[in-house]
Amino acid sequence: MVSTFGSLETGRRGLAAQQGAIHTTGNNIANANTEGYSRQRVNFSPSKAFPPAGFDQPMIRGQFGTGVDIKSVQRIRDQFADNQYRDKFNQNDYWETKSGTFDRVEDVLNELSDDSLSKAVDGFWQALQDLASNPENTGVRSIVRERGRALAGTFNHLSYSLDKIKDDLNQQINMSVHQVNALGQRIIELNKQIAEVEQTGQLPNGLYDERDRLVDQLSGLINIRIDRAESGGNSSALAEGKYTVVLLDEDGHEVGAFIDGERNKLNELSVNAADKGGQANVSLSLGGLDISGKRVPGKLQGLIEGYEKDLPDLTRQLDDMAYTLAQAFNKVHEQGEGLEGSKKGVDFFSGIDQKDGAAKNIKISDDIENSLNNIATRKPEAPIGDNSIIDSLVKVLSDQTLTFDDGTKGTLKSYIQSMIGNLGVNVQTAQRMAKHTDILMQNADQRRQSVSGVSLDEEMINLIQYQQAYTASARMINVVNDMLDTLINKMGV
Amino acid sequence: MIVMRVTQGIMSQNILRQLGNGYENIAKYQQQLASGKKVSRPSQDPVAAVIGISYRRDVHHVEQFKRNLSEARRWLDASDSALDQVTSVLQRVRELTVEASNDTYNIDQRKAVNGEIDQLKQQLAAIGNQRVAGKYIFNGQRTSEKPLSVNENGEAAGEPPTYISHVDVTFKGADPQTNRFSVEISDGTYIDINVDPATVFTQGLFDDLDALQKKLLDHSSSSEDISGFLSKIDQHLDEVIAARSEVGAKTNRVDLFVNRLEQQEEIAEKAMAANEDAEFEEVIIHLAQQESVYRAALSVAGKLIQPSLVDFIK
Structure with a gap:
């Protein structure tokens, strides 16, 4: 038989365990809206039965249970769901970044707006047409100069705006790398704290949640895989250990360890983004090891691509246009002559000695700035009303044989069109992918939340369940108390 | 089919997202109404944008030739x-x-x-x-x-x-x-x-x-x-x-x-108008549709977010 007061102890354990469960339920409810919180569950297990096995065990028939113990308080979390979410978040952050960059580019190069490049070209063309019918008119000449300025100015503005975006990207690249390292630093600290707790056999659920939240953030910036290193000591089987964070390239191959969980050491990411000889270049290294050639998807990659490729490509196209147009225009202009006493062989545009940076540097030549008379309209020595040169200048703007860098031949307008068409498709693709991956990410997040999220209904049912069990345990103590009363006070001595 | 454990968090997130989408659509149609344009950025319809550049050029040229004439x-x-x-x-x-x-x-x-x-x-x-x-x-x-x-x-x-x-x-x-x-x-x-x-x-x-x-x-x-x-x-x-x-x-x-x-x-x-301009009747109808969808979503949200078991346990 168990001892007289043994059942009281069983009741006490029942009370304590249910109270612990109610406390955990309360904690879940309180954190129902805490981001990254995983609901917690109290794992009960029956306490050791009496009598325990042994040579000196009391000779009792049957082993009696002694109540309940709280074995552990565990967070409910699915690592697979975590991995999926991080994978999708990684893709989404990449596309969001691309789409964000392209959005800004589209703002700059919006050919549907009123201050577009094609509008400036049309304006210039119109002024030249007016000059063709009024070659001797100084007023019309000044309009031609003004519209020419506007065209050059539009090139300058677009090139400048793209450069500005590129500079911003450079800053963002540095900031993102800084963020990656800061997150890594905090993960390392958490690894350390978690290991200390785990070695005592406890489960630091709050720290786990905190660390996973940081890893979530990290996974948007760079593509990672999480491996686990045991903390050792008296770790529970449920312990999650220290995180090792491995950088993966787009095919899922390891690039290198960002955090080595075993030794709890951080290999810092460092970056250097700069324009070298007009060529934007980003070099990335991990713990001193150059990994520039590897493509690690994520926000950082999106920024790097924008800086190294997307924006320089557009700037190059603008340069190409400004250079090709201005060269062709000057070539015709040089052959002509302006009003009486004008200089001969004058360029209309200047600042276009080299293709690189032509869009940024193009301007009206000093000769034209100094005197409107120098705008060439006629063949040298021809009468003032000869408009053959200005007619040829008009034709340059719709010349279908301008040859551009990429080998295409066509008018300036057709080149703008193909540039805008490409940009539009790129923006659209990025936006679509961002939306698409956002839905996938939301789905993954919901799957994760469906495992870890707090359901108030569920908690309420648990609460009732635990409360009832608590009440029943109390009742049990009452009954034992009554029994003892009977035994002590009511039995005749 | 995975049976999902749906929590209040998931529910409110979904509702929030749907409301956001609905509102985004309303904003889109409203912008079309305000600007009178179906396409205001190349990415909304790259083809229309590219063709639009040609049409604009044509309009400019015609204007100028009329002046020359x-x-x-x-x-x-x-x-x-x-x-x-x-x-x-x-x-x-x-x-x-x-x-x-x-x-x-x-x-x-x-x-x-x-x-x-x-x-x-x-x-x-x-x-x-x-x-x-x-x-x-x-x-x-x-x-x-x-x-x-x-x-x-x-x-x-x-x-x-x-x-x-x-x-x-x-x-x-x-x-x-x-x-x-x-x-x-x-x-x-x-x-x-x-x-x-x-x-x-x-x-x-x-x-x-x-x-x-x-x-x-x-x-x-x-x-x-x-x-x-x-x-x-x-x-x-x-x-x-x-x-x-x-x-x-x-x-x-x-x-x-x-x-x-x-x-x-x-x-x-x-041609330019057909390419870029919004058709008002169509946009207004779309807007009305989106508005009613949005209203419905709001009223459903109002009903769903509120109750949980808490409301029924005394």
């Missing part, structure tokens, strides 16, 4: 009225010649005729030196130079040279290379908008008039000597009329192009 029309109209005046002047010269060739005219009367011809010559020079917007229209590309110069105290004329004054008009050489002034009136099509000066105000015309005047002042001139000029004057009249009919033909051509451009403009603008 009105310039052409101005020149042609001015030329036409000038030639009309030239015709009357020459007709008057012809009348005077017919009168003077009458044997009853004595030398004094012929002198009077000579004086009137001097006046008419000056008038011809004035017509020939006419300007449109500051440009001489009868001097080909030399638009800033007078084609005709007038010397009011020319060589004494007459036989013997007893005549007091004489008006000399000189036509400054015609150079076929520079006699055409043309403008572009549609992509790649040019039209000469001036009258070739060599066909009207020729030195020949003024030489003939000078010769006529000489005969008028010559006592020995017979009436046949003077009437002999009639055929020359008729020849010059024919030249003017020919030039005038050419102007008329060009004016017709310009009018034709104006009509064509107006059609083109309409087509280009229509």
Whole structure:
């Protein structure tokens, strides 16, 4: 038989365990809206039965249970769901970044707006047409100069705006790398704290949640895989250990360890983004090891691509246009002559000695700035009303044989069109992918939340369940108390 | 099919996202209404954006060509009225010649005729030196130079040279290379908008008039000597009329192009509108639809977010 007061102890354990469960339920409810919180569950297990096995065990028939113990308080979390979410978040952050960059580019190069490049070209063309019918008119000449300025100015503005975006990207690249390292630093600290707790056999659920939240953030910036290193000591089987964070390239191959969980050491990411000889270049290294050639998807990659490729490509196209147009225009202009006493062989545009940076540097030549008379309209020595040169200048703007860098031949307008068409498709693709991956990410997040999220209904049912069990345990103590009363006070001595 | 454990968190997240999407759609249609444009960024429809650039170009070109045409029309109209005046002047010269060739005219009367011809010559020079917007229209590309110069105290004329004054008009050489002034009136099509000066105000015309005047002042001139000029004057009249009919033909051509451009403009603008502009009925209907969807989502959200088991346990 168990001892007289043994059942009281069983009741006490029942009370304590249910109270612990109610406390955990309360904690879940309180954190129902805490981001990254995983609901917690109290794992009960029956306490050791009496009598325990042994040579000196009391000779009792049957082993009696002694109540309940709280074995552990565990967070409910699915690592697979975590991995999926991080994978999708990684893709989404990449596309969001691309789409964000392209959005800004589209703002700059919006050919549907009123201050577009094609509008400036049309304006210039119109002024030249007016000059063709009024070659001797100084007023019309000044309009031609003004519209020419506007065209050059539009090139300058677009090139400048793209450069500005590129500079911003450079800053963002540095900031993102800084963020990656800061997150890594905090993960390392958490690894350390978690290991200390785990070695005592406890489960630091709050720290786990905190660390996973940081890893979530990290996974948007760079593509990672999480491996686990045991903390050792008296770790529970449920312990999650220290995180090792491995950088993966787009095919899922390891690039290198960002955090080595075993030794709890951080290999810092460092970056250097700069324009070298007009060529934007980003070099990335991990713990001193150059990994520039590897493509690690994520926000950082999106920024790097924008800086190294997307924006320089557009700037190059603008340069190409400004250079090709201005060269062709000057070539015709040089052959002509302006009003009486004008200089001969004058360029209309200047600042276009080299293709690189032509869009940024193009301007009206000093000769034209100094005197409107120098705008060439006629063949040298021809009468003032000869408009053959200005007619040829008009034709340059719709010349279908301008040859551009990429080998295409066509008018300036057709080149703008193909540039805008490409940009539009790129923006659209990025936006679509961002939306698409956002839905996938939301789905993954919901799957994760469906495992870890707090359901108030569920908690309420648990609460009732635990409360009832608590009440029943109390009742049990009452009954034992009554029994003892009977035994002590009511039995005749 | 995975049975999901749906929590309040998931629910409110879903609702929030759906409301956000609904609101985004409303904003989209509202923007279309406000701007009147279906496409305001290339990414919304890259094809429409690219085509739009062409349409805009077309509209700009049509605008400009219309301007060029009105310039052409101005020149042609001015030329036409000038030639009309030239015709009357020459007709008057012809009348005077017919009168003077009458044997009853004595030398004094012929002198009077000579004086009137001097006046008419000056008038011809004035017509020939006419300007449109500051440009001489009868001097080909030399638009800033007078084609005709007038010397009011020319060589004494007459036989013997007893005549007091004489008006000399000189036509400054015609150079076929520079006699055409043309403008572009549609992509790649040019039209000469001036009258070739060599066909009207020729030195020949003024030489003939000078010769006529000489005969008028010559006592020995017979009436046949003077009437002999009639055929020359008729020849010059024919030249003017020919030039005038050419102007008329060009004016017709310009009018034709104006009509064509107006059609083109309409087509280009229509095409641009169809390409970019929002259709209001459609947008308003979409907006109304989205609004009702949004309202429904809101009311469902209101019902769903509120209750949990908490509300039912006392």
